[in-house]
Amino acid sequence: MDIEKRGAKNFYKIANLSVLEYISLKDRNAYNFLYQYFVKVLSDSGLFKFFESYKNKYENGNLTQLDFENLQSRFIKFIIGNTAINGEVEIRRIYPKLLNVFACENNLPGSVKGRMSENQFYYTDLMYNRKNWRDLSKDKTISRQESITESEQNIVEGTAFNAYLVQKAINQIKKMYTESEIKDQWSNGDATQVHHIFPKSKFPQLAHYLENLIKLTATQHYTKAHPNNKTDAINADYQLVCLLAKSDNIEKSLNRNELYYRKESFIYCINTGLSKELNFDLTFRQIKTELATIYNDL
Numbered sequence: 001m002d003i004e005k006r007g008a009k010n011f012y013k014i015a016n017l018s019v020l021e022y023i024s025l026k027d028r029n030a031y032n033f034l035y036q037y038f039v040k041v042l043s044d045s046g047l048f049k050f051f052e053s054y055k056n057k058y059e060n061g062n063l064t065q066l067d068f069e070n071l072q073s074r075f076i077k078f079i080i081g082n083t084a085i086n087g088e089v090e091i092r093r094i095y096p097k098l099l100n101v102f103a104c105e106n107n108l109p110g111s112v113k114g115r116m117s118e119n120q121f122y123y124t125d126l127m128y129n130r131k132n133w134r135d136l137s138k139d140k141t142i143s144r145q146e147s148i149t150e151s152e153q154n155i156v157e158g159t160a161f162n163a164y165l166v167q168k169a170i171n172q173i174k175k176m177y178t179e180s181e182i183k184d185q186w187s188n189g190d191a192t193q194v195h196h197i198f199p200k201s202k203f204p205q206l207a208h209y210l211e212n213l214i215k216l217t218a219t220q221h222y223t224k225a226h227p228n229n230k231t232d233a234i235n236a237d238y239q240l241v242c243l244l245a246k247s248d249n250i251e252k253s254l255n256r257n258e259l260y261y262r263k264e265s266f267i268y269c270i271n272t273g274l275s276k277e278l279n280f281d282l283t284f285r286q287i288k289t290e291l292a293t294i295y296n297d298l
Helices: 017-025 027-045 048-059 065-082 088-106 144-152 160-176 218-225 236-255 263-274 284-296
Strands: 002-006 009-013 109-112 115-120 193-196 213-216
Touching (some): 017 027, 027 048, 027 088, 065 109, 088 109, 193 218, 213 236, 218 236, 236 284, 263 284
């Protein structure tokens, strides 16, 4: 925020609107921002080395409840010694929110009801309306593949909030691209359309994903993506073209260190839309090879 003093009043102005828009786009972006923010603050304060020690002990198989309590104690002492907060109760409420984001990102035990969790903390554990991993009995056996898939499934379909996320994602794609994302003989003209590669009517859970949205010209949208202007029909051949183009654009964006897309989210969209189980560790070249094979068999 930029602050300007006018008489006795302070006037505030957003210094970096693009960052705020990025955070607001989806909860995963807010999570990414929080993690980077925590790492920066903890590093600058000299506390990050103790969180790294917590991580190393877990990876070496000798993390204990006492290590958890020691990390919490260091955090409490630092906050009391360097901020206006002078009571432990409030700090004990803050500590799990910080530790659990760190634990989630690094596949470590987090904090549950004031104690170290028995198992690794997952992205869905950060959600208020999360599925209960303990009921699913998956804590000790869940794979990274399952964890990523589960973390993508956190939107309640058919709600006003989901509709808001869909429209916000469409608006973001319109801002990101001034031309069609597909350079073919139908790309001449203004790119005014945002197309759901896997249709919203059949895959509402994918409707708000930037990875499932592609900007097209009206000709591309209504004559190629939807044959004969039938919006409930999909041209499988052109759907493949859309996926290959989107794969290239996502890769270019990530190579520019932009944070709009996630490769894992793109693979999740493919797996959901095509009922496949592509591995989340595939490279973009491997993804495109797999897509060509899949559509050759359709």
